[in-house]
Structure formats: structure tokens, C-alpha cells
Amino acid sequence: MKVAIAGSGALGSRFGVMLHDAGNEVTLIDKWPEHIELIRKNGLLVDNGEEKRYVNIPVFYPSEVKETMDLVFVFTKSMGLQEMIEDIKPVIGEHTKIICLLNGVGHETILQEHISLHNIFMGVTLYTASLKGPGHAYFNGTGKVEIQNFVVGEKEELEAKQIVELLNEAGLNTSYSTNVTTSIxxxxxxxxxxxxxxxxxxxxxxxxxxxxxxxxxxxxxxxxFVIVANKKGASLNEEEIVDYVLQASKNIGSHYPSMHQDLVQNHRYTEVDFLNGAVARMSKEFEHEAPYNELITQLIHAKEQILEVK
Structure with missing residues (x-):
């Protein structure tokens, strides 16, 4: 399979390496010059905490990629999805499948402006990863992936299950979902x-x-969150999620979440508008208020300005 990873940061690198190791023809696409040039020079340094190795995978700027792909996994930050899809249009053919595993909600609205709904596959992953620096990816532990076809149909379901099989062959613990909206x-x-x-x-x-x-x-x-999610077709239980979040500290407590990595550690813009900000906006559609999420969104944007993020 010809597979493109559109957004080859931490998680994109993890998926790219595992798909490459499984024998797929993987192309990394990114916009970070230092990251790209180090990978071109040395290969991608993969670090699992116990051993390190260099993996040679082709990496390109979006404007450099012209070959049509079978599959494109989008791993940009949410706020960069629109620009990335526009930049890589040459790789998206009539039958190219787009798999979106981004954090947050509302990405399908952006994708369907550029891609046939029949070729969009939405999913969620619990794998984690981080970058120790340009060209240096760190990941260990395991996770899981769920994928579902955006359009309901036998053909689309079969294609989704083929993508599931591809990911499982690469060692990515993947299942076909019958309600990925709830999982997202x-x-x-x-x-x-x-x-x-x-x-x-x-x-x-x-x-x-x-x-x-x-x-x-x-x-x-x-x-x-639950009020909006359930009105959007999900089926969430408030107590279950509260318990999960509080218990998670016992399992991954030393982990700094991605928004901390972006904002505090690297002074980059965050995905808050696709998380807390999305709930604040959508609540108004249903004539509800979401004061906590609205305030959190405002505070994050204020901190972005204070830190002069780029």
C-alpha cells in the first residue's frame, strides 16, 4: 500500500514507522524544516526508552509530494488540518482514502469540503508518542485504534475493515467501530x-x-461535554468518564498531556478550539451554557498570547 502520513510529528511518526516496518510504502509529510532535514540526513531516530534505532523513511514538505496515494492518515494539529489538505491535493486521487484520527471534534466538516464523503474514515486512537527533538521520536507502551466509515454502506464498511486489517498487520491494535462518534x-x-x-x-x-x-x-x-456529545449522536455516561479521568492519574500520571507539550514546553498553538472551545460553541447551538469550557478556552488563548506562541 502507498501510505502518506500527513503530519509526521510524534503520533504520525509512530504510525508511519509501524506501517513501514510492516512492508508498506510510507511517505512522511511535514512542515517542520529541522525535523525534515534531520530525517533526510540520518533517518528518523526511534526511541522506546530501552533502545534506539534509525528508520529510513522518505519525508517531504507538502508542496513536494505529487504521487497519488492509496491511503492518507492525517496527524496534523486540528488547526492545521485545512491547510494541510489543501497543500496535499495532488496526492489525493479519486480512490484515495483519508483516515482522520485527530484529537477533538468537528474535523469531518473540514474534510468534506475537499474529499468525497465515501472516502472519509473517522477514528480514534489511544496510542501516545512524543518528540524529544527534531528527527527524534519517542514512543513506548501500547494503545488501540477504532475506525468507521463516514458514509453508511456495504462498500464503505468493507473498505473500513480493510484499513483495520492493514493496521493490525502493522501491530496497531485496531477494531472496526459501529459507533465511532461515541468513541471520538x-x-x-x-x-x-x-x-x-x-x-x-x-x-x-x-x-x-x-x-x-x-x-x-x-x-x-x-x-x-456530555450534554453536547449526546445531542450530537454520542452516548456518554458522565460518571464513567469522571472516574476514568481521575483513575488515569494512577496509570499515566507522570505524562504531560499534548496541550502542555504544545503550549508550555514548545510555545505552540493548542487544539483548545476543537476541544473545550468546540463544546462552548456547540452549547450555544442547543441553547445551553458551558461556562467552565468557555473560561478554559479563553484562559488558554490568553496564555498563548502571553507566551507569544508561533
């Missing part, structure tokens, strides 16, 4: 309850969840 919103809700708060407090998950304030704050954020 569940992850968005989980991220919405953790990411921005850890970025604002400059803390990891364990530090935040050890405070007396963690439970009431988490509960209110989740409550606002």
Missing part, C-alpha cells in the same frame, strides 16, 4: 478534562489529580 466524543471529553487544565497549571496528570479541586473541576467540564 469520549476521547475528546477525556482530553478536554485533562489537557487544558494541565497546561494552565503547568502540571502533569498526577499532580493535578492529587489536588482537592480536581474532582469538582473535572466533573463540571465533563458534564458540559
Amino acid at each position: 466524543w469520549r476521547k475528546a471529553c477525556t482530553n478536554g478534562a485533562m489537557n487544558a487544565i494541565c497546561a494552565l497549571l503547568d502540571s502533569n496528570l498526577h499532580q493535578y489529580c492529587s489536588t482537592d479541586q480536581a474532582e469538582p473541576i473535572t466533573r463540571q467540564i465533563v458534564k458540559e
